[in-house]
Amino acid sequence: MRIxxxxxxxxxxxxxxxxxxxxxxxxxxxDSARRVTFRLRAPKASEVSVSGEFIPGSQSLQKDDQxxxxxxxxxxxxxxxxxNLTIDGVRTIDPNNPNVKSGxxxxxxxxxxxxxxxxxxxxxGQAVPHGxxxxxxxxxxxxxxxxxxxxxxxxxxxxxxxxxxxxLYLFHGANADETAWTxxxxxxxxxxxxxxxxxxxxxxxxMPFGYGVPPGTPASAPGDNTxxxxxxxxxxxxxxxxxxxxxxxxxxxxxxxxxxxxxxxSLGIGxxxxxxxxxxxxxxxxxxxxxxxxxxxxLVANPKEANQKLHLLWVGCGNQDSLFAPxxxxxxxxEDHKIKHTFRETPGAHTWMVWRRYLNELAxxxxx
Amino acid sequence: MRIxxxxxxxxxxxxxxxxxxxxxxxxxxxDSARRVTFRLRAPKASEVSVSGEFIPGSQSLQKDDQxxxxxxxxxxxxxxxxxNLTIDGVRTIDPNNPNVKSGxxxxxxxxxxxxxxxxxxxxxGQAVPHGxxxxxxxxxxxxxxxxxxxxxxxxxxxxxxxxxxxxLYLFHGANADETAWTxxxxxxxxxxxxxxxxxxxxxxxxMPFGYGVPPGTPASAPGDNTxxxxxxxxxxxxxxxxxxxxxxxxxxxxxxxxxxxxxxxSLGIGxxxxxxxxxxxxxxxxxxxxxxxxxxxxLVANPKEANQKLHLLWVGCGNQDSLFAPxxxxxxxxEDHKIKHTFRETPGAHTWMVWRRYLNELAxxxxx
Numbered sequence: 001m002r003i004x005x006x007x008x009x010x011x012x013x014x015x016x017x018x019x020x021x022x023x024x025x026x027x028x029x030x031d032s033a034r035r036v037t038f039r040l041r042a043p044k045a046s047e048v049s050v051s052g053e054f055i056p057g058s059q060s061l062q063k064d065d066q067x068x069x070x071x072x073x074x075x076x077x078x079x080x081x082x083x084n085l086t087i088d089g090v091r092t093i094d095p096n097n098p099n100v101k102s103g104x105x106x107x108x109x110x111x112x113x114x115x116x117x118x119x120x121x122x123x124x125g126q127a128v129p130h131g132x133x134x135x136x137x138x139x140x141x142x143x144x145x146x147x148x149x150x151x152x153x154x155x156x157x158x159x160x161x162x163x164x165x166x167x168l169y170l171f172h173g174a175n176a177d178e179t180a181w182t183x184x185x186x187x188x189x190x191x192x193x194x195x196x197x198x199x200x201x202x203x204x205x206x207m208p209f210g211y212g213v214p215p216g217t218p219a220s221a222p223g224d225n226t227x228x229x230x231x232x233x234x235x236x237x238x239x240x241x242x243x244x245x246x247x248x249x250x251x252x253x254x255x256x257x258x259x260x261x262x263x264x265x266s267l268g269i270g271x272x273x274x275x276x277x278x279x280x281x282x283x284x285x286x287x288x289x290x291x292x293x294x295x296x297x298x299l300v301a302n303p304k305e306a307n308q309k310l311h312l313l314w315v316g317c318g319n320q321d322s323l324f325a326p327x328x329x330x331x332x333x334x335e336d337h338k339i340k341h342t343f344r345e346t347p348g349a350h351t352w353m354v355w356r357r358y359l360n361e362l363a364x365x366x367x368x
Numbered sequence: 369m370r371i372x373x374x375x376x377x378x379x380x381x382x383x384x385x386x387x388x389x390x391x392x393x394x395x396x397x398x399d400s401a402r403r404v405t406f407r408l409r410a411p412k413a414s415e416v417s418v419s420g421e422f423i424p425g426s427q428s429l430q431k432d433d434q435x436x437x438x439x440x441x442x443x444x445x446x447x448x449x450x451x452n453l454t455i456d457g458v459r460t461i462d463p464n465n466p467n468v469k470s471g472x473x474x475x476x477x478x479x480x481x482x483x484x485x486x487x488x489x490x491x492x493g494q495a496v497p498h499g500x501x502x503x504x505x506x507x508x509x510x511x512x513x514x515x516x517x518x519x520x521x522x523x524x525x526x527x528x529x530x531x532x533x534x535x536l537y538l539f540h541g542a543n544a545d546e547t548a549w550t551x552x553x554x555x556x557x558x559x560x561x562x563x564x565x566x567x568x569x570x571x572x573x574x575m576p577f578g579y580g581v582p583p584g585t586p587a588s589a590p591g592d593n594t595x596x597x598x599x600x601x602x603x604x605x606x607x608x609x610x611x612x613x614x615x616x617x618x619x620x621x622x623x624x625x626x627x628x629x630x631x632x633x634s635l636g637i638g639x640x641x642x643x644x645x646x647x648x649x650x651x652x653x654x655x656x657x658x659x660x661x662x663x664x665x666x667l668v669a670n671p672k673e674a675n676q677k678l679h680l681l682w683v684g685c686g687n688q689d690s691l692f693a694p695x696x697x698x699x700x701x702x703e704d705h706k707i708k709h710t711f712r713e714t715p716g717a718h719t720w721m722v723w724r725r726y727l728n729e730l731a732x733x734x735x736x
Contacts, residue, residue, distance in 0.1 A: 040458065041458075042456060042457055042458045043457060044414065044415065044456040044457040045456045045457065045458065046412065046456075047412065087455055087456065087458050087460070088410060088412040088413045088414075088455065088456050089410055089411060089412040089413065090408065090409075090410045090413065090455050090463060091463060092455070092460045092461060092463045093460060093461060093477070095458060095459060095460045095461075095474060095477060096474050097474060098470060098471060098472055098473050098474050098476070098477065098543075098583075099470070100468055100470035100477060102466060102467070102468035102470070103466060104466055105466050106463060106464050106465060106466050108466070109461070109463060109466065109468060125505060125514045126514075127507055127514070130504065130505035130506065132502055132503065132504055133502070133503040134500055134501070134502045134503075135500065135501040135502075135503075135550075136498065136500055137493060137498035137556070137557075137560075138498065139495055146493045146494075146495070158612065175466075182503075188505070189505075192505075215466075244526060
């Protein structure tokens with residue numbers, strides 16, 4: 001095939017960086033009144049709708065005579081939201097939006113809409129000292145698998161005198177992975193901002209891959225997810241972290257928290273290992289009330305000792321979350337057994353909006 | 369609203385982790401003969417096709433009487449491929465596949481298919497010592513922006529005596545970002561494997577965000593992407609890296625490489641800064657032949673000095689890539705001006721398959 005010089009430049013125009021045309025359609029587009037327009041070119045589609053954390057249910061897009069579908073909603077409160085487009089019955093992402101959320105199962109695939117407010121939000125990157133995110137690959141002996149763990153070190157960690165830092169073990173939810181708390185939870189930016197404001201003590205955050213069984217494993221399959229993950233955490237992750245990082249090995253300086261599935265893990269593991277953890281938190285935790293007496297038998301056997309050992313037990317859930325009722329049951333169960341704890345009922349559903357706020361609320365309470 | 373106990377358990381079943389049902393459809397599914405089946409439930413769609421790096425053009429899926437579309441292709445060679453589904457004319461991802469590729473513009477959104485061979489590939493995670501990935505947020509003074517840079521440190525970096533490591537500055541292509549070389553290029557796993565086999569020297573890899581102008585900026589807009597990025601690299605990134613890491617500050621121990629847009633940058637910056645770099649490489653580089661005399665005036669002004677300073681100048685391109693002709697022109701230009709270099713023509717197009725192989729080929733040549 002012979003290609004003319006003009007042809008080469010046409011090809012270059014199409015493939016090279018600075019020569020690239022902007023996407024023909026902007027979606028989502030946020031105007032100055034925080035109204036959001038979604039657009040999709042789909043002349044052959046017969047039905048397009050958007051669903052997302054900013055609206056109940058879904059909203060239809062309307063087609064113009066160019067085959068471009070659109071809808072404008074709002075004004076929308078400043079936040080980071082997940083959403084999906086449904087095209088002729090197929091739930092997918094917004095193909096014009098580069099900001100895509102993904103994880104360890106298809107259940108978490110979504111597009112991400114960021115709506116800015118007047119000033120920066122508590123989860124936004126700001127002109128403050130920044131910590132670091134470190135990712136380690138390790139061979140888990142307990143699970144016989146190559147796994148990854150993400151670690152946040154606070155600003156100045158590398159420069160500081162060789163003191164040992166307190167450490168928070170922080171778990172993601174179902175369908176996600178060890179990158180979720182940094183990618184969607186903005187854990188590093190939230191802590192950077194709290195530290196710059198003098199509102200939290202510096203600590204290291206360790207975010208392992210929170211599955212013991214493969215993601216998507218049905219409930220009926222053999223294998224206890226929390227028990228398997230617990231082995232990886234205690235036998236592989238914690239020793240590796242303690243040998244690599246200047247973290248305290250004292251239970252007084254160790255916290256455990258998680259969201260959803262990870263909240264079930266942090267409460268299940270943390271409250272059964274008060275020898276290892278003194279701060280325990282669950283965000284919108286996946287809990288089964290009938291299991292409480294068995295799962296937390298050790299905890300409630302000696303409430304006085306538990307209360308002495310627990311510097312903080314924090315349970316939070318949004319009251320629009322389907323897991324709110326179990327969270328409330330758990331608080332009542334703790335109450336019945338005289339286990340001191342904080343129960344935070346907040347607005348919100350099962351979303352990262354809630355979990356970012358919980359982290360922002362919990363961090364200042366740790367290691368004080 | 370009153371919810372019965374059974375209702376609560378239904379909700380739990382639907383939302384909690386280990387209770388989750390597996391996705392109803394497996395897509396893509398690879399069988400033992402490496403044939404790949406794509407599936408999509410879309411009873412309302414009238415047309416579904418798959419396009420990807422494993423087939424030329426696209427292939428239609430066929431609908432069964434349950435509204436499930438499918439097609440089986442292959443056998444497919446062991447590799448990591450990008451692909452897209454097109455549903456009623458809308459190019460999108462495979463919503464049943466959690467492995468999603470994204471970047472800084474919509475142009476890079478795709479699903480990822482991994483086809484395994486008999487043994488592990490050179491880019492697979494294996495039971496060898498692993499390096500680390502570190503992510504820094506920094507305020508770029510030259511660009512007045514909060515940016516990120518990704519850094520690979522080889523196994524043993526933290527434990528080793530305080531020697532200084534050689535360093536490779538490695539750039540992503542258009543539409544991507546500073547996570548591309550780790551997420552899609554497997555840079556860390558490739559280097560871990562080479563190091564374990566004794567085939568490369570340990571070095572640090574620095575992967576900045578490679579845009580000087582915003583991603584998607586049209587060619588007609590003001591601002592020279594490479595010049596702006598060059599300032600960030602030289603005035604912000606390199607000094608920050610040298611203050612944080614035990615990297616050599618000698619030009620003899622500094623390499624620069626990149627792919628596509630980043631290849632244009634690595635050649636453009638590297639060959640104009642032989643005071644800073646002694647190993648220079650471009651993978652499928654975005655190059656404009658008419659600009660060569662101006663862009664590389666300094667290089668060709670004194671070929672003898674350039675050849676003394678350059679420990680390696682490596683230019684590679686796949687011969688099915690639309691950028692192959694410019695790469696060949698560049699090699700001819702260097703030849704004309706008696707600049708020593710390696711020109712590698714290989715099979716392949718403008719894909720990560722090619723770039724992973726190039727990294728695997730280049731790394732053993734560096735710092736020898």
